[in-house]
Amino acid sequence: MKNLLELMGIEPDRIHFSWISSAESTKFVKVVKEITAKVKALGPNQRFVKQAAKVA
Secondary structure (H helix, E strand, C coil), X not given: CHHHHHHCCCCXXXXXXXXCCCCCHHHHHXXXXXXXXXXXXXXXXHHHCCCCCCCC
């Protein structure tokens, strides 16, 4: 999976899979906060950021 993500231009740290039961609401909140912090720290994915058009 990691190789496929890198081939598509997505850093592996932007994707996270976790098994969380519907009864584990506190675990869900914790995981979402952790992943959100990681992705924010990575910043925008440069491969998908549109570049401003150069004016002649």
